Amino acid sequence: MKKIDASKEPCSECGGRLERKHITQEFEREGVKVKLSGIAALVCADCGEIYFQPGGADKVAAAANSLFDLAIVEKQHKRSLTARISQPR
Numbered sequence: 001m002k003k004i005d006a007s008k009e010p011c012s013e014c015g016g017r018l019e020r021k022h023i024t025q026e027f028e029r030e031g032v033k034v035k036l037s038g039i040a041a042l043v044c045a046d047c048g049e050i051y052f053q054p055g056g057a058d059k060v061a062a063a064a065n066s067l068f069d070l071a072i073v074e075k076q077h078k079r080s081l082t083a084r085i086s087q088p089r
């Protein structure tokens with residue numbers, strides 16, 4: 001997971017082309033799993049490296065942390081918690 005300044009830049013890992021995609025990320029902490037779906041990101045078509053817009057990675061991490069807090073409050077340790085971002089069409 002890396003940050004990138006512009007969507008036109010090639011992949012810094014392999015120089016591949018970045019595609020705008022909506023991705024799903026899973027996080028696990030102390031046996032609790034949370035999942036975020038529909039996150040807008042840039043994904044390298046060649047190596048699969050994921051890039052977020054500036055500040056995006058921090059927001060994703062903050063959202064995951066909030067889900068962990070919610071899962072712990074609700075004692076959902078045995079279940080996974082999913083948050084989905086829906087794009088209007």
Ligand SMILES: [Zn+2]
Pocket residue numbers: 011012013014015016044045046047048049
């Ligand atoms: Zn790449």
